[in-house]
Amino acid sequence: MKRAAQLVRRFAFEEWGGTENVVWNSSRHLLPHGFVSEILATRACSSSGDEFREGIQIRRFPYFYPYFPLNSEKKLALDKKGGNPFCFALRRALLEEDFALFHVHAGGRIAQFAREAALRRKKPYLLSFHGGCFDVPASEMTKMLSPLRHTFPYGGIVDRLLGWKADVIADASAILCVGANEVPEFRKRYPGKRIEYLPNGVDPDVFRKKSPLDLRAELHIPADRRIVLCVSRIDYQKNQKQLLQVADAARSRGEKLHLLMIGPPTAPGYCAELLADARAMGLDSFLTVIPGLPPACELMRTAYQQSDVFVLPSVHEPFGIVVLEAWSAGIPVIASSVGGLRFLVEDGKNGLLCPPEDTGAYLAALERLKEASFRSALIDGASRSVEAYSWSRIAARLANLYEELIRSC
Numbered sequence: 001m002k003r004a005a006q007l008v009r010r011f012a013f014e015e016w017g018g019t020e021n022v023v024w025n026s027s028r029h030l031l032p033h034g035f036v037s038e039i040l041a042t043r044a045c046s047s048s049g050d051e052f053r054e055g056i057q058i059r060r061f062p063y064f065y066p067y068f069p070l071n072s073e074k075k076l077a078l079d080k081k082g083g084n085p086f087c088f089a090l091r092r093a094l095l096e097e098d099f100a101l102f103h104v105h106a107g108g109r110i111a112q113f114a115r116e117a118a119l120r121r122k123k124p125y126l127l128s129f130h131g132g133c134f135d136v137p138a139s140e141m142t143k144m145l146s147p148l149r150h151t152f153p154y155g156g157i158v159d160r161l162l163g164w165k166a167d168v169i170a171d172a173s174a175i176l177c178v179g180a181n182e183v184p185e186f187r188k189r190y191p192g193k194r195i196e197y198l199p200n201g202v203d204p205d206v207f208r209k210k211s212p213l214d215l216r217a218e219l220h221i222p223a224d225r226r227i228v229l230c231v232s233r234i235d236y237q238k239n240q241k242q243l244l245q246v247a248d249a250a251r252s253r254g255e256k257l258h259l260l261m262i263g264p265p266t267a268p269g270y271c272a273e274l275l276a277d278a279r280a281m282g283l284d285s286f287l288t289v290i291p292g293l294p295p296a297c298e299l300m301r302t303a304y305q306q307s308d309v310f311v312l313p314s315v316h317e318p319f320g321i322v323v324l325e326a327w328s329a330g331i332p333v334i335a336s337s338v339g340g341l342r343f344l345v346e347d348g349k350n351g352l353l354c355p356p357e358d359t360g361a362y363l364a365a366l367e368r369l370k371e372a373s374f375r376s377a378l379i380d381g382a383s384r385s386v387e388a389y390s391w392s393r394i395a396a397r398l399a400n401l402y403e404e405l406i407r408s409c
Helices: 018-033 072-080 088-096 108-121 138-144 155-161 180-189 204-208 215-219 241-252 268-280 298-306 321-329 359-368 372-389 391-408
Strands: 002-007 035-042 051-053 056-061 101-104 125-129 174-177 195-197 226-231 257-262 287-290 309-312 333-336 352-354
Touching: 002 018, 002 088, 002 108, 002 391, 018 035, 018 056, 018 321, 018 391, 035 088, 056 088, 072 268, 088 108, 101 108, 101 391, 108 125, 108 155, 174 180, 180 195, 204 298, 204 321, 215 298, 226 241, 226 298, 226 321, 241 257, 241 268, 241 359, 257 298, 268 287, 298 321, 309 321, 321 333, 321 372, 333 359, 352 359, 372 391
Parallel strands: 002 035, 002 101, 035 056, 101 125, 125 174, 174 195, 226 257, 226 309, 257 287, 309 333, 333 352
Antiparallel strands: 051 056
């Protein structure tokens, strides 16, 4: 068995997101291909120390952010999104331990640690960009970095002294894009570099297994309401407030939509605004927010199977792994026409696409799904599409790439 280091900024089952999903499931499915992964992360957002689950070793290291002053609230905001930590114990493990290759699922200093170890030990390293690289809106970057206002960044001095300002993309053995939309830009900027489109995956049978729970009874949702599900981090990127506009407009037409939002709040201020807006609009009794569920949770599968429609209104989305989960569960999907979603969802065939801020477009899409034959055709198309994204297929492609990189190094 070859030992692969999976490097991620944070890895917490209680704060489950798309990156954690990919790292965990690809690691599990790499085992039959002769690769035993170790997940190496900081202790951010996790109450657990090291763990061993399903043949996968998870190691978490102490860390800090090089800013002064930095209170606990700002530190938590960086933990949840956008933090660039120092983690010297992780760096030491990479330099001293024998890994066949390094797969980096983070940027910043963690990527620099991997580059340093790979070059020193003459091993390959590859980078996956789960949050996008070139198409992140400037407004999102501004919000992500807002906790650093009025702080002094002293980390740059150390970075320069230790050579951690190198272009990690230029020296990488390969670049993996989860969104097909970013492949052309990478190839333009890094000609001759190995750039691969490797989408995220899903275990369809996990979401097809019939749930014994009754969603409406569990969450006390009246029978006369149409359940609109959104599974994603509660965050300005995911744009859940747009769904309040949709529900309000639907109410003016006499239709009752119940919004079910499941996901950890990675922008606590945005979550507070969402709840306040719902109260101000008189929609608080038509909104259920569940701040995150662990993977393979029964209630999560129930929500996918028994909601009426799944909507992902993101303003920026590199891929959209939750779309695969919704497809697997047999629920029709409406998604915003941005980023990787434009390549994943074929409008009118396996889902519907809408401009992210167009309330009227979402209402029209919801209206189209009332037609039973169209709804059924969309679900059938999604069921066929999702088979190409099974984790077993994705992991086989990844294992082949690992083997090629190891042989060529």
